[in-house]
Amino acid sequence: MVRAWYTDASWLNVLNPLGHLYEQLGRWRRSRIEKHQWHAPVPVIVVGNINVGGTGKSPLVIWLVEQLKSLGFSPGVVSRGYGGVAAEYPLEVTESVDAKHCGDEPLMIAKRSLVPVAVDPDRIAAVGHLLDQHDCDVVISDDGLQHYRLFRDVEIAVVDGQRGLGNGRCLPAGPLRESAERLEEVDFIVSNGEPGDGLPYDSVLMNLEPLSFVNIDTGERVDVDQSRFEHAHAVAGIANPTRFFEALRKLGIQIEEHPFADHHQFESGDLRFEGALPVIMTEKDAVKCGHLDIDLSALWYLEVTARLPDSFLESVVDKIGIHPPLTMASNDD
Template sequence: MRVLERAWYSGACWPRVLLPLEYLFVTLAKRQRAKKQAKAWQAPVPVIVVGNISVGGTGKTPVVVALITMLRQAGYNPGVVSRGYGAKPPYVPYRVTADCTAQVGGDEPTMIVQRTDVPLIIDPDRPAACRALLESAQCDVIISDDGLQHYALQRDIEIAVVDSQRGLGNQHCLPVGPLREPAQRLAECDFIIINGQGAFNYPEAARMVLVASKLAPLQAELLPVSVAEWAGKSVHGVAGIGNPERFFLALEALGLKVIRHSFPDHHPYRDEDIAFNDGLPVIMTEKDAVKCRALKLPESTYYLPVDAQFDNGFEAHLLKRLTQKISERANHG
């Protein structure tokens, strides 16, 4: 898989031998989409879907966290539904709580709840998750985390997130390229968010930057550290996300000298994965931290909380679109 992934983003020509499989993939995906949309379930409250059209991480989770904050500030009571990739709950639909382990609730859902205390339900069946959410919490807006291709759930607003460094790769669908749907799918979305300052661009897209100021400790006896205090310091960077290099570059932009340790997205960490035995601090992503708290940690282990900031008037445009959708629902009701 790693070889194929490098080919998608390097301009290699050899994946084109898989073009017949891409045609089959796209044809079947279109049929599935039409079939599911014909019977799609509509929630009684607006649904905002945050997703992407490429495989791998693009930065959806910071967008979801930012949406929760901006909706609350605007007077809404949001809830979240998620597939819960890698989660092993005792049953579904399952309500993730702040004291859940990542093994039960999934790393991203658990992180979202620990950060925001939002009501969040995991279930691969998105309509079932929405129904359970509305039965267990007073929500007037639902955010679907990573649900762009889950067409069994009707949506009022679609937000697609694209990594600015990787973009759309070679712009081919699986397995020739990294796309789950053709690149033209972006034109159907209400909003495009480009994560980072890389070369990828898209008309009228909002640009997102992730801002960090402090390092948060995983060990209770340690205190948070200002990033500025560690400028020039050598650290071990640990990332098990879709694009680990993005995290390492962010650490270097903060003035740190990073020894890179990349792991697959949603990696189940073991003690030996982060046992470097040289006394240097370890810094990981917030998503990784929820999986590592129970491990035997190096003496100084921290994670980097980040907050999303958007340009191009994204927040105002989103809230305006949501108001319009609520009005349309009322008029059709």
């Protein structure tokens, strides 16, 4: 189905009436919910998308957290916790929490950003938890563009530059949760990679830059420029595995591809391959593999960082409407 969405297969035309119905029901739902929005006492930045599946939201969330921290803000992150089921909510995500309970992306964000992260299908409850338990002055919602009960001060929609909006239709006729016109309403559109013809709107370019390979067992880090990997198994349980495989090839590594479904819960057998080649996976996949009964010393993940224009950060800070704490402190001096 996904392949059909992004190649505009003609047989999808029979689903157009259902796609139109889905779009109209979404508009009705939004208009009803927005009448009862909850306004948090601190600015809320929503990083989401209109496509089904991943587009690169989490790297952007991590980048925003790092940049806001550098300006003196105390950000926190909320998420639905997709792929995880907790005994009770809200659940605060720490390094010791199992991804089965919180989801892989929130755990990755918590490990990388070292800021408070809370998951709850009810984003309002998650925000409330952060504000009760931590001194957060800005909240970033990882996903949640369609969670309209939570008022947002800034909306950022992320689009996969390679795949764009597919055939531009709503579910089930296409990959969209809302019509493409929804992008005209958000504050910023960020393209993960150079946008193609499938994105008919102006966007901010985000590139994911490989930094290092990190060993899952020992934590050893090897700079990508000093990589000793020539041939490896490449494992990716993400929405667009091809992007990850291409990144490894650009680093000069011959790979054996092993794509899995997005948010796949790995078992030991998934990573047992013939031969003695190392296994390289995404950071999102790695947070789910530390407990597996295999030789973890052979498992590595590729750490990447997002690169965006400085002007984009300045625009986001202007939009949230509060002065950066470090700027205020320097002015006081």
